[in-house]
Amino acid sequence: MKKALFVTVFLAAAFLLQAQPKTGTSVPEIQLKDSKGNLVKLSSLKDKVILIDFWASWCGPCRRSIPHLQTLYSKYKEKGFEIYGISVDNNANAWKRAVVENNIKWIQVNDPQGEVAGPWQVTYIPNTYLINKKGKIVAIDAPENALDDMVGKLLAE
Numbered sequence: 001m002k003k004a005l006f007v008t009v010f011l012a013a014a015f016l017l018q019a020q021p022k023t024g025t026s027v028p029e030i031q032l033k034d035s036k037g038n039l040v041k042l043s044s045l046k047d048k049v050i051l052i053d054f055w056a057s058w059c060g061p062c063r064r065s066i067p068h069l070q071t072l073y074s075k076y077k078e079k080g081f082e083i084y085g086i087s088v089d090n091n092a093n094a095w096k097r098a099v100v101e102n103n104i105k106w107i108q109v110n111d112p113q114g115e116v117a118g119p120w121q122v123t124y125i126p127n128t129y130l131i132n133k134k135g136k137i138v139a140i141d142a143p144e145n146a147l148d149d150m151v152g153k154l155l156a157e
Contacts, residue, residue: 020121026135027052030116032086032109035096040109042084049076049154050131051083051147054111054122057098058089062126066102068144072151073106079155080133082107088117088125133157 021027030042030052042050053069055062073083083106089095090112099108111117130139130147132154142150 021129021137023137023140025137027129027131027137030084030086030109032111032116034107034109035092035099040084040107045082045084045107046135047133048080048082049133049151051081051151052129052131053083053085054088054117054120054125054127055085056088056125057091057094059125063098063102065126065144066104068147069106070103072148075148076151076155077106081151081155085109086111086116088112088114088122130154 027042031039034040042052051069051072053065055065057063069083073081085104085106085108087095087098087108087110089098089110092110092112095108095110098104116122126141128141129137130142130150132138138154139147139150
């Protein structure tokens, strides 16, 4: 009985410690595989302004947001902006096909088991996190019409 109680308390504490990151907090490390099987660490984007974008190939709103992200990426990529797209697709082929169909040029990784989406408590998609050059979350799900200005200001800092 004591062992079962300990395990329950331990699991509850572990879950709470890995709660969804909040605005103003540092982003924990993320390391997931890209379409070629290479591990891509979020920390490899140090000193950049980053938009983490949780999405999936089967998500209509996610796919409709891609043209805006493409415009944003084209405008700011050379100035130090990067998008770290995290697909929550279970079907890797559908994910890869969507990347090609939508001509997505930014970093794409897959989280089919919810290794990141689970602890981050991603309960809807698209779900985005804007990260400043110091690795702090400055906005969660910023509206499209505000995102451009926010990225521009963060890059100027």
